[in-house]
Amino acid sequence: MDIEDMSVQMVAADTAAEVAADVAAADPTNRPPKKSSQTCIPCRVRKVRCDGRRDMCQNCERLGFTCSFQDAASPNQDAESLSNFTLPRRRVRLACANCHSRKARCSGETPKCARCQAQNIECVYKPTKRSGGVSSAVQQTHQGATDSEIESVSSEPPEKRIMTSKDNQGSHHISQGHDQHNYDPNGVSASTASNLEPFTFPDEALIQRTFNNFFRHIHHVPIFSFLHRASLMQRYHAGMMDKALLLALVGVTTLLMDLGPGTREYGTRCIDECQTMVLQDLENPSTIKTQTLILIMKHRMLSRKFTTAFMLAATATRFAYALRLNYENPNLCFLARESRRRLMWALMTIDSAINGGCSDFILMPSESMHIQLPCTERNFEFDLPQVTEYLRPVPTRPFPDDVGSLALHVRLLWMRSRVLYCTKNVMGMPESELAQLPELVKVLSEELAGFNDHLPSSFKFSESNLQLRAYSPRLCVYIMIHVWWRQCYCDLYRMFLVGFKEALSQSGLSRLDPQFVSYCARQCYEHALAMSDIFKLVLALDGGLPITDLDLPGCAYQCARIVYFAYQTNQAEIGLTSNQVQELGTRCLTIAKSMDHIPAGAAIVADLEKLIAHGLSPNAPSTRAESPQTGGAKLVPQHVPARQNMMQHMPVVDENGFASMPIMSPSTHMSSPQGSSMSTPIPHPTNRPVVQHDRASSLSGTPINDFNMTKPNLPPVMPPDGIDNNNAFEGAMDGFDFNIESFGNTGLESTTWLSNDWLNNEYSQTTV
Secondary structure, three states: OOHHHHHHHHHHHHHHHHHHHHHHHHOHHHOOOOOOOOOOHHHHHHOOOOOOOOOOOHHHHHHOOOOHHHOOOOOOOOHHHHHOOOOOOOOOOOOEHHHHHOOOOOOOOOOOOHHHHHHOOOOOEOOOOOOOHHHHHHHHHHOOOOOOOOOOOOOOOHHHHHHHHHOOOOOOOOOHHHHOOOOOHHHOOHHHOOOOOOOOOOOHHHHHHHHHHHHHHHOOOHHHOOOOHHHHHHHHHOOOOOHHHHHHHHHHHHHHOOOOOOHHHHHHHHHHHHHHHHHOOOOOOOHHHHHHHHHHHHHHHHOOOHHHHHHHHHHHHHHHHHOOOOEOOOOOOHHHHHHHHHHHHHHHHHHHHHHOOOHHHOOOOHHHOEOOOOOOHHHHHOOOOOOOOOOOOOOOOOOOOOOOHHHHHHHHHHHHHHHHHHHHHHHOOEHHHHHHHHHHHHHHHHHHHHHHHOOOHHHOOOHHHHHHOOOOOOHHHHHHHHHHHHHHHHHHHHHHOOOOOOOOOHHHHOOOOHHHHHHHHHHHHHHHHHHHHHHHHHHOOOOOOOOOOOHHHHHHHHHHHHHHHHHHHOHHHHOOOHHHHHHHHHHHHHHHHHHOOOHHHHHHHHHHHHHHHHOOOOOOOOOOOOOOOOOOOOEOOOOOOOOOOHHHHOOOOOOOOOOOOOOOOHHHOOOOOOOOOOOOOOOOOOOOOOOOOOHHHHOOOOOOOOOOOOOOOOOOOOOOOOOOOOOOOOOOOOOOOOOOOOOOOOOOOHHHHOOOHHHOHHHHHOOO
């Protein structure tokens, strides 16, 4: 056989082998077993990884799908079964508020996820667009809806949801924008503060920066000291932080401090949002809402929106009185009672700053405060119960050594409110009755002197005591105690500066003893110069100026006003050269510039710069307001509020001026304390008898009488024994009921409010 035949045979053999292989492959019995799929049909449709567990994979078990692995008769999936498969619609539950804020994995179980159940904390889910808001979600839960039908429940704290459910389960809704956590400070600007753009809730990073900066740099300001840090942080980490209070903290902190680009504008939006939340829920007052309103009011005042703060003060005061916060509650722990005391004193401080001594605007008279003064900061911080005094001091008894700086600050501002009220009375009384003014000035000046004499040695003002507090959070209140003390004297004596805006008219001063007028004017100059010496020592501190609210810039402005006025009108009396006066003005300006990053502080700086620029000029504008012409009895000119008085910047016009307000008779004053820090006693005229007023006619319309206590304070409330786990927010969400029994035995009578008797025409004839 040749080579050609052998090739033909080999080709034929290969062809036969291929044909045999094709025939064998066509036989199903000869096919190798096909490997089963490791992905079920639902997971393949959803395009997710399947664990391949037989009977039912983990994904289908978790979502409640019918797994294709359950059908043992047809374990393989072909194209036809895949195309005919319909995937049930399931939405994964969002993480609860606690897990979301801590970026922890949430199991999504209801009513409590595994993490919240293990930590024994309240589990709160956020509402979504499909949940219909808080009320609808709560209503579906009560109707027995399944977990797949309800995506979330209320995002409010438990107390808020209880409060909401009482309001017919539908009166309070949370906007969807509250639950967005996509805050981007770089993208926030003043132009984006439109109401058309949804509000974004602050993220965790901004919240933590707010807490750290507030309690490190702002909490020491007396007006903000009512918050207890440990209690607040415990409440936040437990997911019970009130949204409005949190937004108010963000707004105030971003205004007073720089937390990053765009945060100040964003903080203003937070204040707008929390103000809306509080005003939309006026029917449910609480201590937390009152705390929120104080933060909102301070933000408005710092932003020069004094009218808003003026109106919100009435709402906050009504909340406080309705909740009986002006009485001690013996059923609460020490931290809760102390937090309420500080809250009420802060509210009273705001009220005295707003009314400026005008009786028509007083919301919180001192006789309505039946609570003790604040304790020391250390006792409040570490929950050490302390029984303190009430507001009205015992004239001859020194302050105890453990007196708190905040208590001294509150008492001093109360004394200043009485000084302002006195000067308002004087400015509105007939000139013929000014003869009793020296006696009234003597009582107030000796009381101020007694305050300083009775201070403990550690609270006396000295350079060494100031240096010891240079790096202490108590530096702010220590400075303001002594600055306010000097300012009280300036407020009292400036009405004797002839030609000054707040002074009596020339004809009124001529009715007084010239020696007395000269003495008061000299005392006003001396206290202003002493205040400037305090500023000099404060500026020399290594630690720099602390945040002090508007009090310090406002007092610096008043100090410069008095000194420049004295230099213009009575240079020989003040004894300063032009260079010394300029140096003093620059010192006051440096103090004021510490708060020029806020609108109200910038306005004070602008006015002070104008004063310095024109203060030494012989053609400087007069600070004396022209006297209006009045008919009938000759009255002193209408009083123009000082710069730091908030009423001056409100668009509320009084066309007729202040009505004549009676001055209090010196016979009604409390006995003045013994001793005085003045070198010489106040001279009194002896050639004019003191005019005694008829109390029935002069004092019958006086709404406040700080010189004669009308009703005694209640006895001190001793801290209860055996209370553990104290928290400053205990009872903070307790609402108001007209059937409440007040701790001061002054509960409200609910019959009139809860009946329709007041609508009947015969109501006025019923026996009260």
